[in-house]
Amino acid sequence: MKEDRQCIFCKIIAREIGSTILYEDNDIIAFNDIAPKAPVHVIIIPKQHIERINDITAETALLVGRLILVAKTLAEKLEIAESGYRLVFNCNQNAGQAVFHIHLHLLGGRLLHWPPG
């Protein structure tokens, strides 16, 4: 599986950096954001090092869909499924992408305003 030895998320996957892991399977891992912007703020990532949403393909579309499915399952587990939650992918500078390993933000536990940034 492709990884990047300098990538902070690859280091979390490898347990070289600590995090509060909420979910893991062969392909995906989820952990709490270290700078949470809501009472629930989880990061969900593929273990495969894909830098940007710009880099996804038909071959990785199912993996990306499974990130959303894991988010849905975590929303239930964290009891925000009924009150509601927002899912966010950022790509490149205008969106403030800070780590170049694709990651889905799951935010909930408070009212989320519009527009989304």
Added chain:
Amino acid sequence: MKEDRQCIFCKIIAREIGSTILYEDNDIIAFNDIAPKAPVHVIIIPKQHIERINDITAETALLVGRLILVAKTLAEKLEIAESGYRLVFNCNQNAGQAVFHIHLHLLGGRLLHWPPG
């Protein structure tokens, strides 16, 4: 294919309500948001009427992944792929979900702030 005769997005798919359609295939359609919050603000939806992200399953995960793939392709076409863009799903009240047919927001063409709402 499941549809809801009262759903505004199902009516857009059926051409009963006009919209500026930017992409269409057998399973997915994309059109401009009628209340844009950025220079580029596109809505990407499955033709299948799925009410909430809470309702997605392993069987629909690929379809959801393909929504992201269509967003990526539209970002290239609309020339915001390099400058950046944000992708957003809202589920239920705390996120302000306004239409109960799952839809992905693609926003770009300006700096998007953090937190995302």
